[in-house]
Amino acid sequence: MTGKERLAALFDSANSQGRAVFMPYLTVGLPDPESSVAMFTAMAEAGADAFEVGFPYSDPLMDGPTIHEAGLAAIQAGTTVAVGFDLVAQIAATTGKPVIVMTYVNPVLAVGIETFVDRLVEAGACALIVSDIAVGETQEITAACSLRGIGYVQFVAPTTGTDRLREIVATDPVFVYGIAELGVTGERRQGSSNLTTLAATLRAVSEVPLVFGVGISNPEQAAAAAAVGDGVIVGSALVRRVLESNTPEDAVTALRSAVKAFASAMTR
Amino acid sequence: MTDYRPDTSGRFGEFGGQFAPETLIPALQELEAAFEVAWSDPGFHAELDALYASFVGRPTPVYHAKRLSQRVGAEVYLKREDLAHTGAHKINNTLGQALLTQRMGKSRVVAETGAGQHGVATATASALLGLECVVYMGAKDIERQALNVYRMRLLGAEVIAVHKGAATLKDAVSEAFRYWVSSVESTHYIIGSVVGPHPFPFIVREFQKIIGTELRQQMSGEPGSFPRPDVIVASVGGGSNAMGIFFPWVRSGVDLVGVEAAGHGLESGAHGASLVAGTPGVLHGSRTYMLQDRDGQVIEAHSVSAGLDYPGSGPEHSYFRDEGLARYVAVTDVEALSAFHEFSRLEGIIPALESAHAVAWVLREAASLKGKTVVINLSGRGDKDVQQVAAMQGDEDA
Numbered sequence: 001m002t003g004k005e006r007l008a009a010l011f012d013s014a015n016s017q018g019r020a021v022f023m024p025y026l027t028v029g030l031p032d033p034e035s036s037v038a039m040f041t042a043m044a045e046a047g048a049d050a051f052e053v054g055f056p057y058s059d060p061l062m063d064g065p066t067i068h069e070a071g072l073a074a075i076q077a078g079t080t081v082a083v084g085f086d087l088v089a090q091i092a093a094t095t096g097k098p099v100i101v102m103t104y105v106n107p108v109l110a111v112g113i114e115t116f117v118d119r120l121v122e123a124g125a126c127a128l129i130v131s132d133i134a135v136g137e138t139q140e141i142t143a144a145c146s147l148r149g150i151g152y153v154q155f156v157a158p159t160t161g162t163d164r165l166r167e168i169v170a171t172d173p174v175f176v177y178g179i180a181e182l183g184v185t186g187e188r189r190q191g192s193s194n195l196t197t198l199a200a201t202l203r204a205v206s207e208v209p210l211v212f213g214v215g216i217s218n219p220e221q222a223a224a225a226a227a228v229g230d231g232v233i234v235g236s237a238l239v240r241r242v243l244e245s246n247t248p249e250d251a252v253t254a255l256r257s258a259v260k261a262f263a264s265a266m267t268r
Numbered sequence: 269m270t271d272y273r274p275d276t277s278g279r280f281g282e283f284g285g286q287f288a289p290e291t292l293i294p295a296l297q298e299l300e301a302a303f304e305v306a307w308s309d310p311g312f313h314a315e316l317d318a319l320y321a322s323f324v325g326r327p328t329p330v331y332h333a334k335r336l337s338q339r340v341g342a343e344v345y346l347k348r349e350d351l352a353h354t355g356a357h358k359i360n361n362t363l364g365q366a367l368l369t370q371r372m373g374k375s376r377v378v379a380e381t382g383a384g385q386h387g388v389a390t391a392t393a394s395a396l397l398g399l400e401c402v403v404y405m406g407a408k409d410i411e412r413q414a415l416n417v418y419r420m421r422l423l424g425a426e427v428i429a430v431h432k433g434a435a436t437l438k439d440a441v442s443e444a445f446r447y448w449v450s451s452v453e454s455t456h457y458i459i460g461s462v463v464g465p466h467p468f469p470f471i472v473r474e475f476q477k478i479i480g481t482e483l484r485q486q487m488s489g490e491p492g493s494f495p496r497p498d499v500i501v502a503s504v505g506g507g508s509n510a511m512g513i514f515f516p517w518v519r520s521g522v523d524l525v526g527v528e529a530a531g532h533g534l535e536s537g538a539h540g541a542s543l544v545a546g547t548p549g550v551l552h553g554s555r556t557y558m559l560q561d562r563d564g565q566v567i568e569a570h571s572v573s574a575g576l577d578y579p580g581s582g583p584e585h586s587y588f589r590d591e592g593l594a595r596y597v598a599v600t601d602v603e604a605l606s607a608f609h610e611f612s613r614l615e616g617i618i619p620a621l622e623s624a625h626a627v628a629w630v631l632r633e634a635a636s637l638k639g640k641t642v643v644i645n646l647s648g649r650g651d652k653d654v655q656q657v658a659a660m661q662g663d664e665d666a
Contacts, residue, residue: 058565059438059551061445062289068432081563105287106550110564132553134290136277155290159452164294179291183450 002149003126004174006098010049011175011209011230019266020226023211024259025052025102025235026242027070028087029079035248036079037090042252043238044095047263052129052233053091055084055103062131064186066236070243081107085119092124100127100153108141117144127151127174135168142171153177156202156210158194169206176208177233180225181215186236188215191224199228219265226266234262274584278466278554281590284583287550288465295452300467302372307474312367319363320478323396324353326360327482330494330643335614340630342637345494346617346646347483347513356620356648357479357509358389362458364475366393369456376400376455380444382409382437382505383575383622384416385648386460391425393458401425402455404443407435409574412656434568437505437578441552461506462582465553469582476512483643484516495641499523502645503625504596505540505576507585509647518593526585527629529571530598538570542581543589543596551580557589572601572660573621575648603628608650608657620648621657 001009014021024043029036040051056071056079063071079087092099101120108116108130120128128145130138134155145152151174156165158179168176178199180192192215202210212225213233225232241258245251278286288296306312320326328348337344349357362379369377377399381387387403394401403420407429410417420427433439441463448457462469462476480500489496500517502510504526514524531539539545546557549564559567559579569579588594599607604621607628612618619627626644630637650657 058433059442061442061552062449064446065432075565106560106566107564109550109555110560110562132289132550133287134293136293137285137287157289157291157294159291159294161294168290182291182452184446 003098004149004151007050007126007151007174010098014049015230018268020229020268021049021211021231022047022263022266023050023052023100023231023233024048024238024262025054025233026238027054027056027067027074028084029056029074029077030070030239030242031073031248031251032077033079033083033087036087037094038248038252039242039255040091041094042256043259044097046256046259048097048259050098050100051091052100052102052235053088055081055101055107057104057107060104060131062184064184064236066240066243067185070239073243081111085123088125089123098126099124100129101125102129102131105130105133113140113144117148117150120150121148125150127153129153129177135171138171146172155179156198158182158198162201162205165201166205169208173208175211175231176202178202178210178212178229179214180212183215185214187217187240191221195225195228219261222262223265227268232266274466274470278470280584280587283556283586284466284469284554286466287553287555289449291449292452296465296467298372299368302368303467303471306368306371316364316367324359324363325351326478327486328352330483330486332494333615336611339614340634340637342634342639343495343641344630345487345497345641345643347479347643349479349509349645349647350617350620350623350649354385354389354392355651356385356389357476357512358386358460359392360478360512361460361472361475361508362386362389362393365456365458365471366397366399369399370397372456374454374456376402376451377458378402378404378444378447378455379458379460380404380437380440381460382406382440382577383573383620384409384413384420384652385575385620387425387427388416388419388423390458391420391423394425395423402447403427404430404440404447406437406440407431409436409440413574413652415655416652437574438566438569445552461508462511462584463506463552463554463580469554469584472508473511473515473584476508477515479509479512479645480514480516483513487643497522497643498640499525499637499642500645501525501527501626501630501642503527503576503622503647504543504581504585505529505578505622507582509645511582511584513645514588514594524594525629526594526596527625528596528598529573529576529625530600531570533600534598539598540569540571540576540578541598542579543585544598548586554583556580556583556586572604573625575620575622576625597629599625599628599632603632605657607631617646618650618654619646620650621653623647624650
């Protein structure tokens with residue numbers, strides 16, 4: 001089965017169980033490369049269905065202060081792109097869960113698009129998300145992914161119009177990342193009011209799975225997203241718990257209880 | 269005269285493009301459409317030209333710098349953008365973009381600033397047109413450009429300090445982008461240079477090319493005009509003053525020289541010379557020469573001049589570089605500071621530290637410029653830098 005097919009199967013099986021897929025995000029190499037895999041194993045045991053593994057980047061335009069800080073810490077701790085791919089391979093092998101790599105475009109170009117996607121395949125990743133590009137600049141990357149059976153994830157924002165939505169789904173994304181709140185990643189006190197509208201607009205043109213992310217900080221907000229979407233991504237709320245922990249063991253404990261609460265909010 | 273545009277994907281050759289998150293794409297498309305309508309509307313030009321004439325003081329004069337000429341052994345002329353209202357060329361762009369903001373029905377603008385000149389020019393245009401104004405500025409730059417911070421606040425702008433990274437221009441651009449992502453429906457981002465995702469590099473060039481267009485009139489070599497230049501020199505951070513003066517002279521046989529910041533020296537790694545010593549990558553939305561490591565992580569720039577302390581430059585400069593349409597060089601902090609002092613004494617004009625880099629190159633290259641007609645784009649005045657230079661001098665005296 002290709003990475004893309006594995007993810008499609010995950011959405012199908014969750015759907016038949018009447019629940020949404022929970023995909024926690026965590027920066028790779030956090031708190032340091034040695035303890036990074038343990039974070040993901042803990043989340044897998046606590047009920048994560050798949051992972052968004054974030055490659056740290058020096059200038060993450062789509063991320064708020066929490067993920068920015070995490071990225072700088074991971075880079076500081078020695079998480080190069082090569083280390084990132086090593087860790088992805090370990091995470092995929094140890095947890096057995098589908099891994100989606102999330103990065104910014106410049107590291108992909110620095111490594112080379114084809115080489116980068118080849119490494120994804122070698123590491124056993126299922127899909128790729130590039131945060132700072134959209135349809136218009138994704139063609140070369142989606143072509144490289146499609147050739148190698150790696151899924152590509154496109155974004156849909158509250159600002160995306162219907163014509164553009166058609167262009168986006170026409171690129172055959174493995175799922176669509178619905179930006180629940182205008183803005184960068186980070187926790188929000190208020191739940192989003194855009195979920196239903198976004199879901200309805202997308203459903204009018206396509207059946208592609210819809211996964212909500214950005215600004216989902218607690219199980220109540222996650223439940224609201226799970227009610228109308230096929231999956232939920234939580235990032236900053238989990239990354240913060242790792243940053244606030246004094247030891248990797250504390251981080252594992254904190255992640256385990258947080259992920260448990262989010263995962264149980266996925267049932268519709 | 270050339271009058272080309274980027275291609276449909278917003279590229280100048282292989283540089284530029286629109287590397288932006290989905291949230292911003294509709295706003296970038298709206299901006300491009302609004303610009304196209306405005307730029308072909310004589311009413312928009314009439315409004316902008318009237319402001320240029322009576323609010324900015326355009327055309328800015330060309331001055332024959334006689335004592336500097338004597339010192340260099342060339343005929344050196346200055347394009348006096350330092351005399352534009354607010355003290356730099358930045359106002360050419362901010363007035364144009366502020367008028368576009370009104371046309372798009374938005375009531376607020378956000379901007380980044382390095383030296384503070386773009387922030388002041390944005391705050392000024394916002395006050396003039398009654399727009400709300402938010403300016404992001406690196407904490408380190410707030411320290412070295414205190415005067416401009418106070419000017420922005422006087423003009424009614426909210427100045428927000430950025431403490432991330434090196435707390436300079438790159439970090440201010442990133443924060444302004446983040447703010448824009450969150451508020452894109454009500455806010456326009458007045459980017460300060462020929463950088464960013466398409467259509468920004470194109471729009472800013474169109475607003476800034478008035479500098480070179482005026483110069484073609486002023487230095488046509490016809491009777492009653494100054495002689496035609498052999499060399500045009502301008503400093504390059506993001507590169508808007510250089511693009512503004514270069515563009516109308518591209519492929520005209522004039523030697524176009526962009527001067528980047530060599531900071532502590534190119535070999536030190538602490539510099540802002542992306543065109544001279546960088547490699548192609550994507551920074552702040554466009555593909556261009558930039559400072560980065562093997563993994564594509566952005567390397568912090570360094571320059572004594574806050575306006576040149578940036579790890580990239582406009583994509584059209586990258587195109588000019590590779591096509592040989594302009595050449596790019598670098599001068600160090602020490603050379604720029606020395607030129608800052610010497611130029612002030614020779615000409616009775618205190619140059620911005622950014623512009624002092626262009627002056628420094630002319631002083632250094634005196635031998636090869638002998639007998640030529642040289643224009644320096646004096647992009648800004650140095651009042652904002654006086655305090656910083658005085659403090660550095662104090663350190664040396666102590």
